[in-house]
Amino acid sequence: MTTDKPLQIAVVGSGPSGCFLAQALNRKRPDDIITVFDQLAAPYGLIRYGVATDHQQTKSITRQFDRLFAKENVKFAGNIEIGADIKIEDLREQFDVVALATGRPNARQLDIPGKDLDGVYTAADLIYSLNSFRGKTDVFSTLGEHIVLVGGGNVALDILRFLIKEHTDYDGSDVNDDALEAYLGAPVKTVTVLNRSSIDEAKSDSAMLRELGSIEGVRFTSNHAPEEDLDEKSAAARRRSAVDSLVDTQTSAPRVEVAFRFSTAPEQFLGQDTLEGIQIHEAETQLRSEIYADSAITAVGFEADDKSPIYKGHEDLMRITEDSGRIEPGFYRTGWLKRGAVGTIPANRACAQGVAKEILADIDENRIHDTAEKSGLDGLRHRLAEEPISFSQWVLANEKELNLADVNRIRKKFVGQRDIIAQATTQN
Amino acid sequence: MNIQILYGTESGNTELLAMDLEEEIADSGDHEVEFADLQEYEVSSLDSSKYYIFACSTHGEGELPYTAQEFYETLVEESPDLSDVYYAMFGLGDRFYEDTYSQGSEVLDKKLSELGATRVGEYGRHDASSLEVTPSDAALEWLPQALAAFSEIGEDVSAAS
Numbered sequence: 123m124t125t126d127k128p129l130q131i132a133v134v135g136s137g138p139s140g141c142f143l144a145q146a147l148n149r150k151r152p153d154d155i156i157t158v159f160d161q162l163a164a165p166y167g168l169i170r171y172g173v174a175t176d177h178q179q180t181k182s183i184t185r186q187f188d189r190l191f192a193k194e195n196v197k198f199a200g201n202i203e204i205g206a207d208i209k210i211e212d213l214r215e216q217f218d219v220v221a222l223a224t225g226r227p228n229a230r231q232l233d234i235p236g237k238d239l240d241g242v243y244t245a246a247d248l249i250y251s252l253n254s255f256r257g258k259t260d261v262f263s264t265l266g267e268h269i270v271l272v273g274g275g276n277v278a279l280d281i282l283r284f285l286i287k288e289h290t291d292y293d294g295s296d297v298n299d300d301a302l303e304a305y306l307g308a309p310v311k312t313v314t315v316l317n318r319s320s321i322d323e324a325k326s327d328s329a330m331l332r333e334l335g336s337i338e339g340v341r342f343t344s345n346h347a348p349e350e351d352l353d354e355k356s357a358a359a360r361r362r363s364a365v366d367s368l369v370d371t372q373t374s375a376p377r378v379e380v381a382f383r384f385s386t387a388p389e390q391f392l393g394q395d396t397l398e399g400i401q402i403h404e405a406e407t408q409l410r411s412e413i414y415a416d417s418a419i420t421a422v423g424f425e426a427d428d429k430s431p432i433y434k435g436h437e438d439l440m441r442i443t444e445d446s447g448r449i450e451p452g453f454y455r456t457g458w459l460k461r462g463a464v465g466t467i468p469a470n471r472a473c474a475q476g477v478a479k480e481i482l483a484d485i486d487e488n489r490i491h492d493t494a495e496k497s498g499l500d501g502l503r504h505r506l507a508e509e510p511i512s513f514s515q516w517v518l519a520n521e522k523e524l525n526l527a528d529v530n531r532i533r534k535k536f537v538g539q540r541d542i543i544a545q546a547t548t549q550n
Numbered sequence: 551m552n553i554q555i556l557y558g559t560e561s562g563n564t565e566l567l568a569m570d571l572e573e574e575i576a577d578s579g580d581h582e583v584e585f586a587d588l589q590e591y592e593v594s595s596l597d598s599s600k601y602y603i604f605a606c607s608t609h610g611e612g613e614l615p616y617t618a619q620e621f622y623e624t625l626v627e628e629s630p631d632l633s634d635v636y637y638a639m640f641g642l643g644d645r646f647y648e649d650t651y652s653q654g655s656e657v658l659d660k661k662l663s664e665l666g667a668t669r670v671g672e673y674g675r676h677d678a679s680s681l682e683v684t685p686s687d688a689a690l691e692w693l694p695q696a697l698a699a700f701s702e703i704g705e706d707v708s709a710a711s
């Protein structure tokens with residue numbers, strides 16, 4: 123392959139991983155044509171649909187990517203599902219380099235008896251509605267007064283924050299107000315947060331715990347035993363100090379009580395058809411007991427969407443690896459798809475930079491052997507029923523969302539993709 | 551003047567900011583300018599032939615971004631004499647992290663000062679929670695006074711010699 127003519131590069135997925143990869147490649151090879159595909163009409167993956175609605179500073183990383191897509195040679199092709207609208211094989215035929223950054227968007231189910239009872243939900247059931255990915259809001263009015271939250275990571279804390287916040291705590295957010303209203307009509311009275319790990323091994327960031335302290339009317343308790351001999355600067359010590367200060371805060375007549383239970387594992391969801399309680403086991407005391415619950419929400423990780431057509435016959439694409447992102451020269455993976463559903467947005471930049479290095483080396487050292495002429499997106503248009511959503515079309519929908527924002531909201535998101543497509547394709 | 555921009559980043563904001571500063575300075579046509587990632591820059595290259603703009607974010611709990619750690623550790627281990635080095639500092643952070651706000655750049659700043667380098671101009675800051683201003687815009691607004699501070703040193707130095 124001659125490297126002097128611009129290459130056609132396809133990135134599948136416009137979450138942070140796909141965008142960071144496109145950014146790294148564009149900076150080294152500005153003349154190549156990079157097309158970032160997404161099955162959704164809106165770009166940015168879990169930044170838009172996963173990151174909590176009251177963490178706009180985290181979502182603001184998209185401003186970097188807005189600048190990326192403003193470049194002539196970096197294109198967004200939204201509303202195109204690779205594997206369905208276009209087969210991977212066809213994509214590879216028209217692009218010199220194909221990199222998958224399709225993520226792992228499905229909430230993992232907690233695999234214990236009773237997991238299918240009514241009243242057992244996953245974090246995704248709430249988060250994807252609060253983020254207007256889905257329109258379904260009925261779960262919010264049926265959560266009940268006593269909720270058990272299973273999980274000890276930052277996503278569990280996103281859920282906890284949602285459960286205990288009030289109206290005014292959403293100022294400046296882009297929360298789905300239908301979901302919020304449905305919930306705040308009958309909010310929770312007690313939340314028990316079950317964490318299999320000890321407080322010292324929990325996966326949550328202390329800043330996220332400390333943030334809970336700014337919410338009024340909440341009383342916190344925790345079952346962790348004191349420990350003096352920790353390095354003050356360690357994550358464990360900071361986490362302890364954050365939880366201790368939550369517990370120490372005096373709250374008269376609280377609206378909500380939150381009980382952190384560390385080193386406590388849920389063993390069984392109890393009930394006939396509907397959840398009634400949870401059997402738990404405490405590691406320290408080896409005691410089993412039952413706690414009452416109107417509903418349970420699990421936040422125990424994310425996994426690949428294994429039903430997605432892109433993986434059909436290519437199941438090994440879902441295999442997790444810390445090693446190379448190269449599947450073969452010309453074909454790569456990055457981000458959560460490659461590494462598993464762990465790590466924050468910044469970790470995907472480091473990952474994408476590593477994969478970009480591999481791609482650049484394969485190009486420079488002539489390992490991508492395919493002499494056929496590549497036409498990129500143009501070579502695939504005849505296969506598509508509809509034109510992809512371009513970045514400038516998305517900008518129209520984005521501006522509409524910003525303009526529609528109610529007082530105290532940063533934007534009003536369209537629910538799902540249909541209205542985005544309608545806005546994006548309106549001739550004005 | 552000869553200006554070297556050095557950046558430490560983890561999620562890319564500071565890299566983009568460094569590129570924007572470089573473009574702004576280059577476009578003005580008044581100075582020579584280059585930018586480099588701290589993880590690709592040798593501590594031994596720091597000298598008096600250039601003025602330095604450091605831009606650095608904060609990660610973990612008040613820590614340096616991983617791309618700046620090796621540079622920092624080399625400063626600690628080798629303790630070079632930086633008494634003829636002049637620099638300006640721009641720190642990125644997020645007030646969401648109350649206790650550790652903007653500390654990544656401060657760690658670096660403290661070390662540079664300890665080694666004899668002189669910080670000039672205002673300490674620049676960007677707070678990610680102030681959503682209206684992008685990191686690049688904040689840095690571009692800060693830049694003129696940093697350049698002015700550099701040129702004052704230039705005058706002092708030539709006046710002294």
Ligand SMILES: Cc1cc2nc3c(=O)[nH]c(=O)nc-3n(C[C@H](O)[C@H](O)[C@H](O)COP(=O)(O)OP(=O)(O)OC[C@H]3O[C@@H](n4cnc5c(N)ncnc54)[C@H](O)[C@@H]3O)c2cc1C
Binds near residue numbers: 424456
């Ligand atoms: C609920 C939740 C909250 C989080 N909060 C934070 C936080 O506050 N801060 C933080 O740093 N990190 C947070 N994270 C982690 C962060 O979201 C991930 O690290 C990151 O999104 C992973 O990036 P990715 O690009 O690999 O995947 P994704 O962001 O999931 O992007 C994948 C993209 O690929 C597209 N796609 C998938 N299949 C196809 C296909 N067949 N064809 C075309 N397109 C396809 C998807 O539509 C999507 O846009 C959170 C994660 C979750 C789940």
Ligand SMILES: Cc1cc2nc3c(=O)[nH]c(=O)nc-3n(C[C@H](O)[C@H](O)[C@H](O)COP(=O)(O)O)c2cc1C
Binds near residue numbers: 468558615642652
């Ligand atoms: C996981 C994580 C931890 C952070 N910790 C801090 C912190 O302790 N103090 C702070 O001021 N900012 C902190 N920040 C905010 C970043 O410094 C801020 O987002 C900055 O703009 C990032 O710049 P970069 O993209 O160049 O790395 C943190 C951000 C993340 C994602």
